[in-house]
Amino acid sequence: MIPLLDLQAQYASIKDEIEPAVLRVLASGHYVLGVEVARFEEEFATYCDASHAIAVNTGTSALHLALLAADVGPGDEVLTVAFTFVATASAVCYTGARPVFIDVDPVTLTMDPAKLEAAITSRTKAIMPVHLYGQMADMDAIKEIADRYGIPVIEDACQAHGAEYKGRRAGSIGASGCFSFYPGKNLGACGEGGIVVTNNDEHARKIRMLRDWGQEQRYHHALKGFNYRMDEIQGAILRVKLRHLEAWTEARRVRAEHYSALLAHSRSVLAPVAMIDRRHVYHVYAVRTRDREQLQHTLRSEGIHSGLHYPIPVHLQKAHLDLGYRPGDLPESEAAAREVLSLPIYPELTLKQVERVAAVLEQDAYVS
Structure with a gap:
C-alpha cells in the first residue's frame, strides 16, 4: 500500500528529537505562549527573511488577523481565488468583508494577474493570492498592480513553507504572509498551528495583541481580540521540525x-x-x-x-x-x-x- 501521506514515517525519523522537546515543555509548567513559541517565532521569521513572526493556533487565524491588521472590515472587498481550501474565503468573511474571486492561470493554478485589475473597485481593501500546492503566485505582476492602487497584498502561503519567487521567500513579499502548520503540511505540527510573518512593525504589534484578547499588557484590553494563541508543545515540536x-x-x-x-x-x-x-x-x-x-x-x-x-x-x-x-x-x-x-x-x-x-x-x- 502506498499512502497519500505518511506522518508515522516522519515521526519515526525524528522521534528521538520530538519526545525530549515535548517532555521539556511538560516539565516546565508553562504551556501557552512561552519560551518555545517565542524562539520558534524568531527562527521562522529568520527562515522566511522577515522581521516578525507571530504564532497563532491555526492558518485560518493567521489569515484572519493579517486581514484585520490591514484594516479590512465590513463593507470592504478582498480579491482572492476560488480554487483553494475554503479557509481562504472564510477568513475574509470573518472580518465582515466580501471575497471577490479572480480566476486562476491555467498553468500555475494561482491568481491570474491579467484578470486582477478589472476587479478592483473603490471597496477593494486587500489582495490575497494563494500560493497553491507549494508554488508561489506571480508576485511581481500582482504587486505592481496592487502598489499602483495602494492596496496591501496578503500572501496565503499556507501550502508554501520555503517556497520562493525570484529568490524571495514566501511570506516576505506582501504586507504579510500566512502559514498553516496543520499536520499534513510540509512543516506540520502534531495538532493545529499557524503563523503570520511581516516586515511591518505596526501590523506585527496589532496581530500580537489580537491573538491574545487584544491585550497590550495583562488585563489591559486595547482591542477586541481573540484567543488565537499557540501552545508551547506545538512551538517545541515545530522548532524541531523546522531544522529538518x-x-x-x-x-x-x-x-x-x-x-x-x-x-x-x-x-x-x-x-x-x-x-x-x-x-x-x-x-x-x-x-x-x-x-x-x-x-x-x-x-x-x-x-x-x-x-x-x-x-x-x-x-x-x-x-x-x-x-x-x-x-x-x-x-x-x-x-x-x-x-x-x-x-x-x-x-x-x-x-x-x-x-x-x-x-x-x-x-x-x-x-x-
Missing part, C-alpha cells in the same frame, strides 16, 4: 522531478508545471486528467491512495452561494476542480514507489 524542513523540501522536489520525468509523455495525465523563476516545494503533486474517477479507481485497486485538492471551487460551495456566483463564472478554476488529482508525495516516499504510481497511471492509459 530544508532536507524534507529537497526530498519532495526530487520525488516531484522523478514523477514529472516519468509522466512527461503520459497519455493519461498532465504533470504540474514548475515555473523557472520559482522554487516549488510540492506540498501537493497534482496532475490533471479528464478521467479522474477511473484513474482513482485504478490506483485504489493497486493499493495506491490519491486525493482531490479541490473538487469544488469555493464560489460554487453551498456555504458561499450567497456571494452570487454561478457555474461558468470562473472557467479555469472550475476546469481545474474537475481535473486535478493528487498523487502520493512526501519525503519518505521511495523513488521505486514513485515509479510504481507512474506505471499504474500509464497502464490505465493503455487499458482506457
Whole structure:
C-alpha cells in the first residue's frame, strides 16, 4: 500500500528529537505562549527573511488577523481565488468583508494577474493570492498592480513553507504572509498551528495583541481580540521540525522531478508545471486528467491512495452561494476542480514507489 501521506514515517525519523522537546515543555509548567513559541517565532521569521513572526493556533487565524491588521472590515472587498481550501474565503468573511474571486492561470493554478485589475473597485481593501500546492503566485505582476492602487497584498502561503519567487521567500513579499502548520503540511505540527510573518512593525504589534484578547499588557484590553494563541508543545515540536524542513523540501522536489520525468509523455495525465523563476516545494503533486474517477479507481485497486485538492471551487460551495456566483463564472478554476488529482508525495516516499504510481497511471492509459 502506498499512502497519500505518511506522518508515522516522519515521526519515526525524528522521534528521538520530538519526545525530549515535548517532555521539556511538560516539565516546565508553562504551556501557552512561552519560551518555545517565542524562539520558534524568531527562527521562522529568520527562515522566511522577515522581521516578525507571530504564532497563532491555526492558518485560518493567521489569515484572519493579517486581514484585520490591514484594516479590512465590513463593507470592504478582498480579491482572492476560488480554487483553494475554503479557509481562504472564510477568513475574509470573518472580518465582515466580501471575497471577490479572480480566476486562476491555467498553468500555475494561482491568481491570474491579467484578470486582477478589472476587479478592483473603490471597496477593494486587500489582495490575497494563494500560493497553491507549494508554488508561489506571480508576485511581481500582482504587486505592481496592487502598489499602483495602494492596496496591501496578503500572501496565503499556507501550502508554501520555503517556497520562493525570484529568490524571495514566501511570506516576505506582501504586507504579510500566512502559514498553516496543520499536520499534513510540509512543516506540520502534531495538532493545529499557524503563523503570520511581516516586515511591518505596526501590523506585527496589532496581530500580537489580537491573538491574545487584544491585550497590550495583562488585563489591559486595547482591542477586541481573540484567543488565537499557540501552545508551547506545538512551538517545541515545530522548532524541531523546522531544522529538518530544508532536507524534507529537497526530498519532495526530487520525488516531484522523478514523477514529472516519468509522466512527461503520459497519455493519461498532465504533470504540474514548475515555473523557472520559482522554487516549488510540492506540498501537493497534482496532475490533471479528464478521467479522474477511473484513474482513482485504478490506483485504489493497486493499493495506491490519491486525493482531490479541490473538487469544488469555493464560489460554487453551498456555504458561499450567497456571494452570487454561478457555474461558468470562473472557467479555469472550475476546469481545474474537475481535473486535478493528487498523487502520493512526501519525503519518505521511495523513488521505486514513485515509479510504481507512474506505471499504474500509464497502464490505465493503455487499458482506457
